[in-house]
Amino acid sequence: MPESAGTRAEILRVALELFRAQGYDATSLRQIAERLGITKAALYYHFKAKEQLVVELTRPFLDGFADIVASARSRDREATDASVEELLGQYLDLIIAEHAALSLLASDPAALNHPDVGLRGGTLVRAFQAELVGREASDADHIRAACALGAVNATAGLPEGQVASGRDDALRAALAALRSGTE
Amino acid sequence: MPESAGTRAEILRVALELFRAQGYDATSLRQIAERLGITKAALYYHFKAKEQLVVELTRPFLDGFADIVASARSRDREATDASVEELLGQYLDLIIAEHAALSLLASDPAALNHPDVGLRGGTLVRAFQAELVGREASDADHIRAACALGAVNATAGLPEGQVASGRDDALRAALAALRSGTE
DNA sequence: GTCTATAGGCAGATAGAC
DNA sequence: GTCTATCTGCCTATAGAC
Numbered sequence: 001m002p003e004s005a006g007t008r009a010e011i012l013r014v015a016l017e018l019f020r021a022q023g024y025d026a027t028s029l030r031q032i033a034e035r036l037g038i039t040k041a042a043l044y045y046h047f048k049a050k051e052q053l054v055v056e057l058t059r060p061f062l063d064g065f066a067d068i069v070a071s072a073r074s075r076d077r078e079a080t081d082a083s084v085e086e087l088l089g090q091y092l093d094l095i096i097a098e099h100a101a102l103s104l105l106a107s108d109p110a111a112l113n114h115p116d117v118g119l120r121g122g123t124l125v126r127a128f129q130a131e132l133v134g135r136e137a138s139d140a141d142h143i144r145a146a147c148a149l150g151a152v153n154a155t156a157g158l159p160e161g162q163v164a165s166g167r168d169d170a171l172r173a174a175l176a177a178l179r180s181g182t183e
Numbered sequence: 184m185p186e187s188a189g190t191r192a193e194i195l196r197v198a199l200e201l202f203r204a205q206g207y208d209a210t211s212l213r214q215i216a217e218r219l220g221i222t223k224a225a226l227y228y229h230f231k232a233k234e235q236l237v238v239e240l241t242r243p244f245l246d247g248f249a250d251i252v253a254s255a256r257s258r259d260r261e262a263t264d265a266s267v268e269e270l271l272g273q274y275l276d277l278i279i280a281e282h283a284a285l286s287l288l289a290s291d292p293a294a295l296n297h298p299d300v301g302l303r304g305g306t307l308v309r310a311f312q313a314e315l316v317g318r319e320a321s322d323a324d325h326i327r328a329a330c331a332l333g334a335v336n337a338t339a340g341l342p343e344g345q346v347a348s349g350r351d352d353a354l355r356a357a358l359a360a361l362r363s364g365t366e
Numbered sequence: 367g368t369c370t371a372t373a374g375g376c377a378g379a380t381a382g383a384c
Numbered sequence: 385g386t387c388t389a390t391c392t393g394c395c396t397a398t399a400g401a402c
Contacts, residue, residue: 007386020292021292022292023208023292023293024208025208025209026208028376028377028378029378030377030378038386039386039387040379041379041381041386041387041388041389042387044380045385045386046385049378049379050378107289107292107295108206108290109203109204109205109206109209110205110206112290113205139345139348140352142345143341143345143352143353143356144352146337146341147335147337147338147353147356147360148334148356149337150333150334150336150337150338151331151333151334151337151360152333153333153337154329154330154333154334155326155330155333158329162322162325162326166323166326169323169327169363169364170326170330172363172364173326173327173331173360173361173363174330175363176360176363177330177334177356177357177359179359180352180355180356180358181352190368211394211395212395212396212397221367221368222368222369222370223396223397224369224370224397224398227396227397227398228367232396
């Protein structure tokens with residue numbers, strides 16, 4: 001029976017690989033099953049629908065993101081420079097750890113419209129941006145926040161080797177974008 | 184016969200709208216045809232395959248991008264601060280003008296693997312980054328360039344109203360990210 | 367230019383044996 | 385847990401009439 005947990009994990013591993021390479025819709029359950037040497041019917045023993053594969057694959061990222069936003073909300077009122085830097089750093093580390101899942105989130109419209117995936121992600125992004133800029137923020141502040149997150153997100157597409165070594169460079173670049181209004 | 188050009192443009196307009204909302208694979212030609220009050224077969228009179236819709240929709244962005252990269256290459260040897268700012272500004276304006284097509288490019292894996300679409304786009308991005316950082320650039324320089332482009336790309340997802348007014352803020356943020364290594 | 371009709375295929379999902 | 389067999393439905397694309 002440890003075999004079952006193994007199969008489930010293998011299915012998720014192969015599904016993520018194929019979804020990333022071809023997209024969710026373009027990847028059939030037959031392909032996933034064939035790659036694993038099992039049949040489509042076996043997949044349905046472990047997952048009740050294809051859609052559930054995406055939900056499971058993106059959950060670690062979304063849960064981690066939710067934790068970051070929650071901790072941001074429980075800070076003291078004032079958003080200090082240090083706390084903003086720590087928040088962005090935590091987000092960056094999450095992006096690096098879950099960059100494969102993130103590319104799924106970013107690239108699949110079906111996932112983007114799913115309540116437990118894309119819509120949840122969108123809500124988290126908006127909440128996170130609001131925490132970064134604080135209350136009484138200008139339009140320009142929001143644009144800078146969006147650019148800072150864009151800078152962080154860009155690291156998800158970097159070659160594997162440069163990610164770890166460039167973590168601090170990316171964080172500095174994002175902070176520079178965020179603070180580009182206050183010279 | 185002006186009707187024909189009109190129909191063709193209408194098809195592209197509806198296709199872009201549906202592709203963006205649902206994704207390329209999840210959008211059927213039947214849906215596009217129904218929305219226009221014509222039949223699937225009529226679509227095939229104007230476009231020889233579904234795939235060609237994506238090629239046509241992304242061409243203006245890719246052609247514009249290619250122009251920017253070409254003009255970057257024909258600069259004088261030295262990448263001055265002013266020329267980098269102008270390049271990023273041109274790219275930002277293109278992103279704003281073609282943001283709908285860009286979201287197609289970013290979100291459709293089928294398009295990403297197409298030689299005339301995603302692969303062409305990837306080549307352009309790499310060439311553009313190389314022009315931004317110049318020769319003898321460090322790993323950190325490349326990371327900052329990636330972050331700067333990420334900051335610019337983030338503006339494509341902004342609410343319609345903020346885009347025009349925030350253009351300069353976004354450009355400053357991207358430049359700040361790019362230059363975050365040289366204090 | 368647009369239609370009707372249809373070919374031909376593969377998708378997601380289920381039933382029930384082992 | 386995994387299989388075989390099958391249902392049902394929609395897809396892209398084409399042929400040929402109008």
